[in-house]
Amino acid sequence: MSLHQRPHQKPPATDSLPASAAAAAAPSRPLPLLTLPYLFSLLALLLFLALLFPWGPPRHSSAPASPWRGYTLQEAAAFAARAGNGTIVLAAVSGPYLPFLSNWLITVRRAGRADQVLVVAEDYDTLERINAAWPGHAVLVPPAPDAQVAHKFGSQGFFNFTSRRPRHLLQILELGYSVMYNDVDMVWLADPFPYIVGDHDVYFMDDMTPVKPLDHSHELPPPGKKGRTYICSCMIFLRPTEGAKLLLRKWIEELKEQPWSKKQKANDQPAFNWALNKTAGQVDVYLLPQSAFPTGGLYFKNKTWVKETKGKHVIIHNNYITGFEKKIKRFRDHGLWLVDEHSDESPLGRI
Numbered sequence: 001m002s003l004h005q006r007p008h009q010k011p012p013a014t015d016s017l018p019a020s021a022a023a024a025a026a027p028s029r030p031l032p033l034l035t036l037p038y039l040f041s042l043l044a045l046l047l048f049l050a051l052l053f054p055w056g057p058p059r060h061s062s063a064p065a066s067p068w069r070g071y072t073l074q075e076a077a078a079f080a081a082r083a084g085n086g087t088i089v090l091a092a093v094s095g096p097y098l099p100f101l102s103n104w105l106i107t108v109r110r111a112g113r114a115d116q117v118l119v120v121a122e123d124y125d126t127l128e129r130i131n132a133a134w135p136g137h138a139v140l141v142p143p144a145p146d147a148q149v150a151h152k153f154g155s156q157g158f159f160n161f162t163s164r165r166p167r168h169l170l171q172i173l174e175l176g177y178s179v180m181y182n183d184v185d186m187v188w189l190a191d192p193f194p195y196i197v198g199d200h201d202v203y204f205m206d207d208m209t210p211v212k213p214l215d216h217s218h219e220l221p222p223p224g225k226k227g228r229t230y231i232c233s234c235m236i237f238l239r240p241t242e243g244a245k246l247l248l249r250k251w252i253e254e255l256k257e258q259p260w261s262k263k264q265k266a267n268d269q270p271a272f273n274w275a276l277n278k279t280a281g282q283v284d285v286y287l288l289p290q291s292a293f294p295t296g297g298l299y300f301k302n303k304t305w306v307k308e309t310k311g312k313h314v315i316i317h318n319n320y321i322t323g324f325e326k327k328i329k330r331f332r333d334h335g336l337w338l339v340d341e342h343s344d345e346s347p348l349g350r351i
Helices: 019-025 036-052 071-084 093-110 126-133 157-164 164-173 242-257 270-279 303-308 324-333 340-345
Strands: 087-093 117-121 178-182 185-189 200-208 231-238 285-287 315-317
Touching: 071 087, 071 093, 071 117, 071 157, 071 164, 087 164, 093 126, 093 231, 093 324, 093 340, 117 126, 117 200, 164 178, 164 231, 164 242, 164 270, 231 242, 231 270, 231 315, 242 270
Parallel strands: 087 117, 087 178, 200 285
Antiparallel strands: 178 231, 185 315, 200 231
């Protein structure tokens, strides 16, 4: 046998070991863990962990974060204003209004003004959808309201949606840009900018249906039965002047003083008119010609007037009617619902 090898020895029998060594060598007995109280405790712990971490450890998505979440109004306004020599055409929409936005955009594009359009998206899904099709033309101004619902006229949701409008406009004026705001239930039959004559602070259209003379005054009309005027907040042009900013700040103030309630189902337009009336003489205003900018209650209901003023119409507002389907039907009946056959002309394509 080699000197470097040890003889093979069998382990000694357990009964030949000392008592302490025998006990160590003996197979260990399982601890009594699987008792009923222990199982209940283990189950409770697992349920607690499941509630605390319902989806397991955090996962890091490989998809890049959307760049539009951090896109600011300052960046978006500069982008749109470059195409319009410092003037922006503004609209505000939530998801349910996208077909109306697309319809309006077709007419704006035909007038050669689409590049200067900026859309304030009122929810993140709408922001992503518009910018996916038309990069840079939509921005979300936080906080985003609950805008996935098609709010009815007169509802609190509609009030919350429209009451953000003067803040958006004021921010744009503070950046030094002129801005034309439009509701998206409008269509352009011609370019409205040739009608922005002179150097006034604010331009707007009347929301009253009685026919005015073709050479009517461009001053602020007298108050109506409720003690205020009936100017439409649906279409406004503002220059970045102190007068225009004063009007917008007063509009914001009036909205705070006249909040929505079940008894008084307000919207932003009465507050706009109170602001106009209370700043009269401090703001240089201009009433646009009725023949070019008629309210829907006149254009869609007075066929005689429409014939007499044919060729003069510039922007048509589909108001004096509520409900998406009713508005769409009325547009279709008058050949103004263009997205069915001309969606290729919309920067958004088919919605």
